[in-house]
Amino acid sequence: PLQDMEKRRQGIRDHLVLVPCPFQGHMKPMLHLANLLHSKGFSITIIHSQSNSPNPSHYPHFFFRCLGDSSHIQSASDGDFVPFISALNQHSPTIFRDLLLRMHFQDPILSIIHDSVMYFPVTVADELDIPRIVLRTSSAAAGFAFALSIPKQQRSLPFQENELEEALVEFPSIRGKDLPVINTFHKEARDEFLARVHHGTRTASAIVWNTFRGLEQTTLEKMELLFSVPNFPIGPLHKHSGASLTSFVTEDHGCIAWLDQQAPSSVIYVSIGSLITTSESELVEMAWGLANSGQPFLWVVRPGLVNGSSNAAQLLPKEFKETTNKRGRVISWAPQEAVLAHRSVGGFWTHSGWNSTVESISEGVPMLCSPIVGDQRVNARFVSHVWRIGIQLEDGVERGKIEKAIKRLMVDEEGTEMKKRAMDLKDKVASSLRQGGSSSEFLHSLVDFIKGKLC
Numbered sequence: 495p496l497q498d499m500e501k502r503r504q505g506i507r508d509h510l511v512l513v514p515c516p517f518q519g520h521m522k523p524m525l526h527l528a529n530l531l532h533s534k535g536f537s538i539t540i541i542h543s544q545s546n547s548p549n550p551s552h553y554p555h556f557f558f559r560c561l562g563d564s565s566h567i568q569s570a571s572d573g574d575f576v577p578f579i580s581a582l583n584q585h586s587p588t589i590f591r592d593l594l595l596r597m598h599f600q601d602p603i604l605s606i607i608h609d610s611v612m613y614f615p616v617t618v619a620d621e622l623d624i625p626r627i628v629l630r631t632s633s634a635a636a637g638f639a640f641a642l643s644i645p646k647q648q649r650s651l652p653f654q655e656n657e658l659e660e661a662l663v664e665f666p667s668i669r670g671k672d673l674p675v676i677n678t679f680h681k682e683a684r685d686e687f688l689a690r691v692h693h694g695t696r697t698a699s700a701i702v703w704n705t706f707r708g709l710e711q712t713t714l715e716k717m718e719l720l721f722s723v724p725n726f727p728i729g730p731l732h733k734h735s736g737a738s739l740t741s742f743v744t745e746d747h748g749c750i751a752w753l754d755q756q757a758p759s760s761v762i763y764v765s766i767g768s769l770i771t772t773s774e775s776e777l778v779e780m781a782w783g784l785a786n787s788g789q790p791f792l793w794v795v796r797p798g799l800v801n802g803s804s805n806a807a808q809l810l811p812k813e814f815k816e817t818t819n820k821r822g823r824v825i826s827w828a829p830q831e832a833v834l835a836h837r838s839v840g841g842f843w844t845h846s847g848w849n850s851t852v853e854s855i856s857e858g859v860p861m862l863c864s865p866i867v868g869d870q871r872v873n874a875r876f877v878s879h880v881w882r883i884g885i886q887l888e889d890g891v892e893r894g895k896i897e898k899a900i901k902r903l904m905v906d907e908e909g910t911e912m913k914k915r916a917m918d919l920k921d922k923v924a925s926s927l928r929q930g931g932s933s934s935e936f937l938h939s940l941v942d943f944i945k946g947k948l949c
């Protein structure tokens with residue numbers, strides 16, 4: 495390969511290959527990372543699956559390579575993503591190897607950066623001796639909790655621990671019942687999936703996190719002890735650069751004009767992310783909880799939100815729509831970052847997915863947390879008990895409890911205190927991104943690390 499100086503003289507950029515996972519909450523941070531590294535002078539190739547592929551016309555500055563026809567792989571249904579992700583990991587190595595060989599020959603690859611749940615690059619990268627960096631799209635807390643949950647691991651905790659009310663000895667910030675849960679009919683595939691993700695992360699040359707040191711320093715230190723791999727907490731990734739088009743779905747920008755007409759900090763924004771589903775009865779409880787709270791609301795009801803229905807909004811009771819006609823707005827997909835940054839939004843009722851959590855923290859918006867699966871309970875516990883910028887709704891979705899919780903968050907003194915702490919965290923986000931701030935410094939080190947200037 496050409497030496498650094500010579501390459502720069504000839505305008506040749508160092509080549510990175512990025513492998514995202516085709517879910518909204520995974521694709522988005524990877525594309526933000528890609529933009530960021532491109533702005534630091536790297537050339538970027540995105541290797542993507544056929545399903546949920548990013549739109550190349552939004553990224554004319556990247557190269558794209560597809561992992562071939564994966565139409566035989568059934569997309570994730572009813573929140574059970576294990577068969578889909580396992581099949582994708584099984585389908586991809588041969589095609590990936592061919593792609594990589596060809597690319598590496600034409601334009602040597604400096605490093606592969608892959609989502610931790612896309613573990614298929616591990617073997618091929620080792621074989622071709624290409625350094626491999628992992629992007630964890632979860633919080634460091636969830637990463638650590640996942641590591642504790644790995645079956646057969648030395649410090650393993652059996653999955654029954656998920657029932658426990660007590661704090662964990664290994665990780666006192668969370669209770670046994672907050673440990674990550676992956677609900678699936680395919681338990682063996684899940685255990686293999688977790689073990690492979692764990693292995694891929696442990697053996698990577700570095701880990702990039704969409705979090706920042708001011709938020710998760712203690713956990714990042716625990717992670718470093720556990721994995722002895724350099725960690726680069728450079729988040730929140732979406733705040734480094736300006737807005738970019740990372741959504742698979744068309745956003746309803748009309749809601750911003752509606753927000754403009756609402757009183758400051760009065761609106762509760764509601765979304766349970768891109769993947770999880772509810773039952774019709776839960777949807778109805780949510781609706782009446784919102785209606786009875788008396789607060790203005792902006793609610794994302796995705797067409798596929800309710801199991802077995804292709805138009806969830808149609809299932810909302812007529813009386814609910816009549817009662818809340820002026821005070822609430824139901825949309826199918828929001829420009830979430832812009833919504834959270836809007837001065838009328840005073841709270842976020844969320845499923846505690848990590849992107850949603852970190853986007854809310856970045857704008858100083860306190861949260862009402864309804865975690866369901868995966869890492870969401872860990873995030874919700876940190877929001878409610880460690881950072882104390884939200885409330886966790888426990889024990890099911892019931893209109894009376896929802897109404898009370900919304901009032902606690904949006905009206906009571908308790909909520910005002912949470913808002914203050916959330917605003918402090920927003921300031922910390924801003925200082926971590928400024929020149930000399932931790933995320934900005936870690937980004938410099940990551941660039942040096944990739945270029946081999948830092949070991």
Ligand code: UDP
Nearest residue numbers: 519767768769794827828830847848849850
């Ligand atoms: N999102 C959005 N509009 C919506 C709902 C969600 O743009 O109406 C985005 C949100 O900004 C976040 C992502 O979808 O970046 C959801 O990721 P998260 O990790 O919160 O949850 P997941 O969907 O992976 O469960």
